[in-house]
Amino acid sequence: xxxxxxxxxxxxxxxxxxxxxxxxxxxxxxxxxxxxxxxxxxxxxxxxxxxxxxxxxxxxxxxxxxxxxxxxxxxxxxxxxxxxxxxxxxxxxxxxxxxxxxxxxxxxxxxx
Amino acid sequence: xxxxxxxxxxxxxxxxxxxxxxxxxxxxxxxxxxxxxxxxxxxxxxxxxxxxxxxxxxxxxxxxxxxxxxxxxxxxxxxxxxxxxxxxxxxxxxxxxxxxxxxxxxxxxxxxxxxxxxxxxxxxxxxxxxxxxxxxxxxxxxxxxxxxxxxxxxxxxxxxxxxxxxxxxxxxxxxxxxxxxxxxxxxxxxxxxxxxxxxxxxxxxxxxxxxxxxxxxxxxxxxxxxxxxxxxxxxxxxxxxxxxxxx
Numbered sequence: 001x002x003x004x005x006x007x008x009x010x011x012x013x014x015x016x017x018x019x020x021x022x023x024x025x026x027x028x029x030x031x032x033x034x035x036x037x038x039x040x041x042x043x044x045x046x047x048x049x050x051x052x053x054x055x056x057x058x059x060x061x062x063x064x065x066x067x068x069x070x071x072x073x074x075x076x077x078x079x080x081x082x083x084x085x086x087x088x089x090x091x092x093x094x095x096x097x098x099x100x101x102x103x104x105x106x107x108x109x110x111x112x
Numbered sequence: 113x114x115x116x117x118x119x120x121x122x123x124x125x126x127x128x129x130x131x132x133x134x135x136x137x138x139x140x141x142x143x144x145x146x147x148x149x150x151x152x153x154x155x156x157x158x159x160x161x162x163x164x165x166x167x168x169x170x171x172x173x174x175x176x177x178x179x180x181x182x183x184x185x186x187x188x189x190x191x192x193x194x195x196x197x198x199x200x201x202x203x204x205x206x207x208x209x210x211x212x213x214x215x216x217x218x219x220x221x222x223x224x225x226x227x228x229x230x231x232x233x234x235x236x237x238x239x240x241x242x243x244x245x246x247x248x249x250x251x252x253x254x255x256x257x258x259x260x261x262x263x264x265x266x267x268x269x270x271x272x273x274x275x276x277x278x279x280x281x282x283x284x285x286x287x288x289x290x291x292x293x294x295x296x297x298x299x300x301x302x303x304x305x306x307x308x309x310x311x312x313x314x315x316x317x318x319x320x321x322x323x324x325x326x327x328x329x330x331x332x333x334x335x336x337x338x339x340x341x342x343x344x345x346x347x348x349x350x351x352x353x354x355x356x357x358x359x
Binding site: 024038054057058069086090 | 155192203207214332336339342350353356358
Protein backbone atom coordinates (compact mmCIF):
# COMPACT_ATOMS: atom_id res chain seq x y z
CA UNK A 1 0.00 0.00 0.00
CA UNK A 2 1.17 3.50 -0.74
CA UNK A 3 1.02 4.88 2.75
CA UNK A 4 4.25 6.82 2.55
CA UNK A 5 3.99 9.73 0.17
CA UNK A 6 5.02 12.53 2.48
CA UNK A 7 8.14 13.61 0.66
CA UNK A 8 6.83 17.21 0.58
CA UNK A 9 7.31 17.68 4.33
CA UNK A 10 10.56 19.29 5.45
CA UNK A 11 13.05 17.20 7.38
CA UNK A 12 12.38 16.80 11.08
CA UNK A 13 8.84 18.18 11.01
CA UNK A 14 7.33 15.26 9.20
CA UNK A 15 6.37 13.40 12.35
CA UNK A 16 4.59 16.30 14.05
CA UNK A 17 1.94 16.72 11.37
CA UNK A 18 0.12 13.58 12.34
CA UNK A 19 1.32 13.83 15.92
CA UNK A 20 3.63 11.37 17.59
CA UNK A 21 2.03 8.01 16.91
CA UNK A 22 1.63 6.20 20.22
CA UNK A 23 1.77 2.43 19.96
CA UNK A 24 -1.39 0.42 20.79
CA UNK A 25 0.77 -1.51 23.28
CA UNK A 26 1.07 1.68 25.35
CA UNK A 27 -2.71 2.20 25.15
CA UNK A 28 -3.34 -1.37 26.33
CA UNK A 29 -0.93 -1.00 29.26
CA UNK A 30 -2.59 2.28 30.31
CA UNK A 31 -6.05 0.72 29.92
CA UNK A 32 -5.06 -2.16 32.24
CA UNK A 33 -3.52 0.29 34.72
CA UNK A 34 -6.81 2.26 34.74
CA UNK A 35 -8.78 -0.94 35.41
CA UNK A 36 -6.44 -1.82 38.30
CA UNK A 37 -6.84 1.72 39.66
CA UNK A 38 -10.63 1.40 39.50
CA UNK A 39 -10.55 -1.94 41.33
CA UNK A 40 -8.17 -0.45 43.94
CA UNK A 41 -10.37 2.57 44.60
CA UNK A 42 -13.51 0.41 44.96
CA UNK A 43 -11.67 -2.01 47.28
CA UNK A 44 -10.21 0.78 49.42
CA UNK A 45 -13.66 2.35 49.89
CA UNK A 46 -14.87 -0.71 51.85
CA UNK A 47 -12.02 -0.45 54.37
CA UNK A 48 -12.46 1.89 57.32
CA UNK A 49 -9.37 4.09 57.06
CA UNK A 50 -10.95 7.12 58.81
CA UNK A 51 -9.67 10.38 57.34
CA UNK A 52 -7.50 8.44 54.88
CA UNK A 53 -10.47 7.18 52.84
CA UNK A 54 -10.99 10.38 50.84
CA UNK A 55 -7.23 11.00 50.61
CA UNK A 56 -6.59 7.56 49.11
CA UNK A 57 -9.61 7.87 46.79
CA UNK A 58 -8.39 11.24 45.48
CA UNK A 59 -4.78 10.02 45.21
CA UNK A 60 -5.88 7.08 43.04
CA UNK A 61 -8.12 9.36 40.95
CA UNK A 62 -5.24 11.83 40.41
CA UNK A 63 -2.96 8.96 39.35
CA UNK A 64 -5.56 7.65 36.89
CA UNK A 65 -6.19 11.16 35.51
CA UNK A 66 -2.44 11.71 35.09
CA UNK A 67 -2.13 8.48 33.09
CA UNK A 68 -5.03 9.54 30.86
CA UNK A 69 -3.56 13.03 30.31
CA UNK A 70 -0.02 11.84 29.62
CA UNK A 71 -0.75 8.87 27.36
CA UNK A 72 -4.34 8.88 26.05
CA UNK A 73 -4.19 12.64 25.56
CA UNK A 74 -0.58 12.47 24.28
CA UNK A 75 0.74 15.26 26.52
CA UNK A 76 3.92 13.26 27.15
CA UNK A 77 4.62 13.38 23.40
CA UNK A 78 3.32 16.92 22.79
CA UNK A 79 5.26 20.13 22.14
CA UNK A 80 6.40 22.25 25.08
CA UNK A 81 3.60 24.74 24.37
CA UNK A 82 0.99 22.06 25.17
CA UNK A 83 2.82 20.92 28.29
CA UNK A 84 3.09 24.50 29.52
CA UNK A 85 -0.60 25.14 28.78
CA UNK A 86 -1.72 22.07 30.73
CA UNK A 87 0.66 22.87 33.59
CA UNK A 88 -0.39 26.52 33.77
CA UNK A 89 -4.07 25.58 33.69
CA UNK A 90 -3.67 23.06 36.47
CA UNK A 91 -1.69 25.55 38.54
CA UNK A 92 -4.38 28.24 38.11
CA UNK A 93 -7.05 25.72 39.04
CA UNK A 94 -5.21 24.76 42.24
CA UNK A 95 -4.69 28.44 43.14
CA UNK A 96 -8.45 29.06 42.81
CA UNK A 97 -9.33 26.02 44.95
CA UNK A 98 -6.66 26.90 47.52
CA UNK A 99 -7.88 30.50 47.86
CA UNK A 100 -11.54 29.44 48.12
CA UNK A 101 -10.77 26.86 50.80
CA UNK A 102 -8.48 29.17 52.78
CA UNK A 103 -11.28 31.73 52.81
CA UNK A 104 -13.69 29.03 53.94
CA UNK A 105 -11.57 27.69 56.84
CA UNK A 106 -10.51 31.12 58.12
CA UNK A 107 -14.00 32.61 58.51
CA UNK A 108 -15.71 32.89 61.87
CA UNK A 109 -18.79 31.03 60.67
CA UNK A 110 -21.89 32.05 62.63
CA UNK A 111 -20.04 34.60 64.75
CA UNK A 112 -20.44 37.84 62.79
CA UNK B 113 -11.27 27.19 1.49
CA UNK B 114 -13.00 26.90 -1.86
CA UNK B 115 -14.16 30.53 -1.99
CA UNK B 116 -10.69 31.91 -1.43
CA UNK B 117 -8.91 29.42 -3.62
CA UNK B 118 -9.08 31.55 -6.76
CA UNK B 119 -7.40 34.46 -4.96
CA UNK B 120 -4.78 32.36 -3.30
CA UNK B 121 -3.96 30.10 -6.20
CA UNK B 122 -1.47 32.51 -7.72
CA UNK B 123 0.65 32.51 -4.56
CA UNK B 124 0.55 28.77 -4.24
CA UNK B 125 3.39 27.82 -6.44
CA UNK B 126 4.65 25.46 -3.71
CA UNK B 127 2.88 22.33 -2.54
CA UNK B 128 0.24 22.50 0.20
CA UNK B 129 -1.85 19.75 1.66
CA UNK B 130 -5.51 20.55 0.78
CA UNK B 131 -6.44 20.70 4.48
CA UNK B 132 -3.98 23.48 5.34
CA UNK B 133 -5.92 26.71 5.91
CA UNK B 134 -4.56 29.63 3.92
CA UNK B 135 -3.92 31.80 6.99
CA UNK B 136 -1.29 29.38 8.28
CA UNK B 137 2.24 29.58 6.96
CA UNK B 138 2.96 25.89 7.46
CA UNK B 139 1.07 22.76 8.43
CA UNK B 140 3.19 22.63 11.59
CA UNK B 141 1.93 26.07 12.59
CA UNK B 142 -1.67 25.01 11.99
CA UNK B 143 -1.28 21.86 14.12
CA UNK B 144 0.40 23.80 16.95
CA UNK B 145 -2.24 26.56 16.94
CA UNK B 146 -5.27 24.28 16.84
CA UNK B 147 -3.85 21.93 19.49
CA UNK B 148 -3.19 24.92 21.75
CA UNK B 149 -6.75 26.17 21.20
CA UNK B 150 -8.26 22.79 22.05
CA UNK B 151 -6.33 22.67 25.30
CA UNK B 152 -7.44 26.20 26.21
CA UNK B 153 -11.05 25.07 25.72
CA UNK B 154 -10.44 22.05 27.96
CA UNK B 155 -8.98 24.32 30.65
CA UNK B 156 -12.19 26.36 30.71
CA UNK B 157 -14.01 23.05 31.17
CA UNK B 158 -11.73 22.14 34.08
CA UNK B 159 -12.58 25.47 35.73
CA UNK B 160 -16.30 24.86 35.11
CA UNK B 161 -16.36 21.40 36.71
CA UNK B 162 -13.82 22.53 39.33
CA UNK B 163 -16.33 25.04 40.69
CA UNK B 164 -18.85 22.27 41.29
CA UNK B 165 -16.23 20.00 42.85
CA UNK B 166 -15.28 22.81 45.25
CA UNK B 167 -18.92 23.37 46.18
CA UNK B 168 -19.24 19.65 46.84
CA UNK B 169 -16.11 19.64 49.00
CA UNK B 170 -17.30 22.52 51.17
CA UNK B 171 -20.89 21.31 51.57
CA UNK B 172 -19.71 17.79 52.38
CA UNK B 173 -17.50 19.20 55.08
CA UNK B 174 -20.36 21.31 56.37
CA UNK B 175 -23.22 18.77 56.38
CA UNK B 176 -21.09 15.68 56.77
CA UNK B 177 -23.69 13.25 58.28
CA UNK B 178 -26.24 14.20 55.60
CA UNK B 179 -23.71 13.63 52.82
CA UNK B 180 -22.68 10.25 54.24
CA UNK B 181 -26.30 9.04 54.48
CA UNK B 182 -27.26 10.43 51.08
CA UNK B 183 -24.24 8.86 49.33
CA UNK B 184 -25.32 5.45 50.66
CA UNK B 185 -28.31 5.74 48.33
CA UNK B 186 -26.08 5.42 45.26
CA UNK B 187 -25.56 1.97 43.80
CA UNK B 188 -21.88 0.91 43.73
CA UNK B 189 -22.55 -1.80 41.15
CA UNK B 190 -23.97 0.60 38.57
CA UNK B 191 -21.30 3.19 39.36
CA UNK B 192 -18.47 0.67 38.95
CA UNK B 193 -19.93 -0.72 35.74
CA UNK B 194 -20.21 2.79 34.34
CA UNK B 195 -16.58 3.50 35.28
CA UNK B 196 -15.56 0.32 33.44
CA UNK B 197 -17.62 1.35 30.40
CA UNK B 198 -16.21 4.86 30.31
CA UNK B 199 -12.59 3.74 30.67
CA UNK B 200 -13.16 1.20 27.88
CA UNK B 201 -14.63 3.92 25.68
CA UNK B 202 -11.54 6.07 26.31
CA UNK B 203 -9.42 3.13 25.23
CA UNK B 204 -11.42 2.55 22.02
CA UNK B 205 -11.20 6.31 21.31
CA UNK B 206 -7.41 6.26 21.77
CA UNK B 207 -7.29 3.31 19.36
CA UNK B 208 -9.46 5.36 16.98
CA UNK B 209 -6.86 8.15 16.95
CA UNK B 210 -4.18 5.56 16.30
CA UNK B 211 -6.20 4.09 13.40
CA UNK B 212 -6.62 7.55 11.87
CA UNK B 213 -2.89 8.19 12.18
CA UNK B 214 -2.12 4.82 10.58
CA UNK B 215 -4.74 5.55 7.86
CA UNK B 216 -6.73 2.41 8.64
CA UNK B 217 -10.25 3.44 7.68
CA UNK B 218 -12.00 0.20 8.68
CA UNK B 219 -10.39 0.09 12.13
CA UNK B 220 -11.17 3.77 12.65
CA UNK B 221 -14.86 3.27 11.90
CA UNK B 222 -14.94 0.21 14.17
CA UNK B 223 -13.30 2.13 17.06
CA UNK B 224 -15.66 5.08 16.65
CA UNK B 225 -18.71 2.78 16.58
CA UNK B 226 -17.50 0.98 19.73
CA UNK B 227 -16.94 4.33 21.47
CA UNK B 228 -20.41 5.42 20.37
CA UNK B 229 -22.03 2.23 21.75
CA UNK B 230 -20.12 2.41 25.04
CA UNK B 231 -21.16 6.07 25.40
CA UNK B 232 -24.81 5.11 24.91
CA UNK B 233 -24.37 2.27 27.42
CA UNK B 234 -23.09 4.74 30.01
CA UNK B 235 -26.13 6.97 29.50
CA UNK B 236 -28.46 3.96 29.68
CA UNK B 237 -27.10 2.99 33.09
CA UNK B 238 -27.29 6.61 34.21
CA UNK B 239 -30.98 6.53 33.22
CA UNK B 240 -31.56 3.45 35.41
CA UNK B 241 -29.92 5.27 38.32
CA UNK B 242 -31.87 8.49 37.76
CA UNK B 243 -35.13 6.55 37.49
CA UNK B 244 -34.57 5.04 40.94
CA UNK B 245 -33.96 8.53 42.36
CA UNK B 246 -37.26 9.73 40.90
CA UNK B 247 -39.13 6.71 42.29
CA UNK B 248 -37.72 7.26 45.79
CA UNK B 249 -38.38 11.03 45.63
CA UNK B 250 -34.68 11.81 45.97
CA UNK B 251 -34.82 14.45 43.25
CA UNK B 252 -34.53 17.92 44.84
CA UNK B 253 -37.72 19.97 44.65
CA UNK B 254 -41.28 20.06 45.92
CA UNK B 255 -41.62 16.25 46.01
CA UNK B 256 -38.37 15.58 47.83
CA UNK B 257 -38.81 12.96 50.55
CA UNK B 258 -36.77 12.69 53.74
CA UNK B 259 -38.15 9.26 54.57
CA UNK B 260 -34.94 7.32 53.77
CA UNK B 261 -33.00 9.49 56.21
CA UNK B 262 -35.53 9.90 59.02
CA UNK B 263 -36.58 6.22 59.00
CA UNK B 264 -33.58 4.35 57.59
CA UNK B 265 -35.09 0.98 58.56
CA UNK B 266 -37.86 1.51 56.02
CA UNK B 267 -35.34 1.97 53.19
CA UNK B 268 -33.39 -0.94 51.70
CA UNK B 269 -30.21 1.00 50.82
CA UNK B 270 -30.12 2.86 54.13
CA UNK B 271 -30.77 -0.32 56.09
CA UNK B 272 -28.03 -2.23 54.23
CA UNK B 273 -25.57 0.54 55.02
CA UNK B 274 -26.64 0.48 58.68
CA UNK B 275 -27.66 4.15 58.75
CA UNK B 276 -28.92 5.72 61.97
CA UNK B 277 -31.88 8.15 61.76
CA UNK B 278 -30.73 11.71 61.15
CA UNK B 279 -32.21 14.67 63.07
CA UNK B 280 -34.71 16.58 60.90
CA UNK B 281 -32.49 19.63 60.31
CA UNK B 282 -29.57 17.44 59.18
CA UNK B 283 -31.80 15.15 57.09
CA UNK B 284 -33.02 18.21 55.16
CA UNK B 285 -29.45 18.81 53.96
CA UNK B 286 -29.44 15.53 52.02
CA UNK B 287 -31.29 17.57 49.42
CA UNK B 288 -28.08 19.58 48.90
CA UNK B 289 -26.19 16.35 48.27
CA UNK B 290 -28.69 15.32 45.61
CA UNK B 291 -28.69 18.82 44.08
CA UNK B 292 -24.93 18.53 43.63
CA UNK B 293 -25.27 14.92 42.49
CA UNK B 294 -27.71 15.87 39.73
CA UNK B 295 -25.80 19.03 38.78
CA UNK B 296 -22.48 17.23 38.46
CA UNK B 297 -23.60 13.94 36.88
CA UNK B 298 -26.12 15.87 34.76
CA UNK B 299 -23.47 18.21 33.34
CA UNK B 300 -21.24 15.20 32.82
CA UNK B 301 -24.06 13.38 31.00
CA UNK B 302 -24.69 16.48 28.85
CA UNK B 303 -21.03 16.37 27.81
CA UNK B 304 -21.48 12.69 26.97
CA UNK B 305 -24.57 13.48 24.85
CA UNK B 306 -22.68 16.18 22.94
CA UNK B 307 -19.79 13.74 22.47
CA UNK B 308 -22.08 11.00 21.19
CA UNK B 309 -23.65 13.38 18.66
CA UNK B 310 -20.15 14.32 17.43
CA UNK B 311 -19.24 10.63 17.28
CA UNK B 312 -22.26 9.97 15.07
CA UNK B 313 -21.11 12.72 12.70
CA UNK B 314 -17.53 11.37 12.76
CA UNK B 315 -18.64 7.80 11.96
CA UNK B 316 -20.49 9.20 8.94
CA UNK B 317 -17.43 11.19 7.82
CA UNK B 318 -14.93 8.42 8.59
CA UNK B 319 -16.86 6.04 6.32
CA UNK B 320 -16.29 8.59 3.53
CA UNK B 321 -12.56 8.42 4.30
CA UNK B 322 -12.35 11.92 5.77
CA UNK B 323 -9.84 11.26 8.55
CA UNK B 324 -7.55 8.72 6.93
CA UNK B 325 -5.83 11.03 4.46
CA UNK B 326 -3.18 12.28 6.87
CA UNK B 327 -5.28 15.02 8.46
CA UNK B 328 -6.23 13.61 11.84
CA UNK B 329 -6.83 16.85 13.80
CA UNK B 330 -10.59 16.46 14.18
CA UNK B 331 -10.38 12.89 15.48
CA UNK B 332 -7.45 13.76 17.72
CA UNK B 333 -9.09 16.81 19.29
CA UNK B 334 -12.38 15.00 19.73
CA UNK B 335 -10.32 12.31 21.49
CA UNK B 336 -8.99 14.97 23.87
CA UNK B 337 -12.56 16.03 24.67
CA UNK B 338 -13.71 12.44 25.21
CA UNK B 339 -10.77 11.68 27.52
CA UNK B 340 -11.51 14.86 29.44
CA UNK B 341 -15.08 13.67 30.04
CA UNK B 342 -13.59 10.37 31.24
CA UNK B 343 -11.33 12.24 33.69
CA UNK B 344 -14.31 14.11 35.16
CA UNK B 345 -15.98 10.76 35.84
CA UNK B 346 -12.73 9.37 37.33
CA UNK B 347 -13.16 12.05 40.05
CA UNK B 348 -16.97 11.96 40.27
CA UNK B 349 -17.15 8.22 40.91
CA UNK B 350 -15.05 8.05 44.12
CA UNK B 351 -16.30 11.40 45.44
CA UNK B 352 -20.02 10.72 44.99
CA UNK B 353 -20.21 6.94 45.37
CA UNK B 354 -17.25 5.67 47.35
CA UNK B 355 -15.67 7.86 50.00
CA UNK B 356 -18.42 7.42 52.61
CA UNK B 357 -19.07 3.76 51.87
CA UNK B 358 -17.21 2.38 54.92
CA UNK B 359 -19.40 4.33 57.37
